[in-house]
Amino acid sequence: MGAHGHETLLKDPAIEEWVWMRNNTHRYFKFTRRTAPALVTFGLVVPALTFYFASATQDKVDLKPMVKKSWAEAYAEKKSE
Structure with missing residues (x-):
């Protein structure tokens, strides 16, 4: 930071989009054959063990x-002592 705090922060659009998608995964999640094993493993097997x-x-x-x-x-x- 400079003495006067007048710096500008450059934002990368790709990083901003990735952060937005990561924070909003619940909007796009679908229960498919690809996601089912992970859900069963981390939702049932790990807690059971x-x-x-x-x-x-x-x-x-x-x-x-x-x-x-x-x-x-x-x-x-x-x-x-």
């Missing part, structure tokens, strides 16, 4: 900290 692995590992991982002392106790002990 995520749920399966989350439920299979639930309560099997111990997330407690490994230290016996709290951070405040360790800090106080270190400071007193």
Whole structure:
């Protein structure tokens, strides 16, 4: 930016069109044989696998900290030395 803020921003029409199309994909989307596998994969398979692995590992991982002392106790002990 310059001292006075009088710069002009050049816009590429191709980039502007791409951004507009990307932001408005819902207007042109159609359920076809080409889009069906992606929809099934990301709409059903991925969530199902995520749920399966989350439920299979639930309560099997111990997330407690490994230290016996709290951070405040360790800090106080270190400071007193």
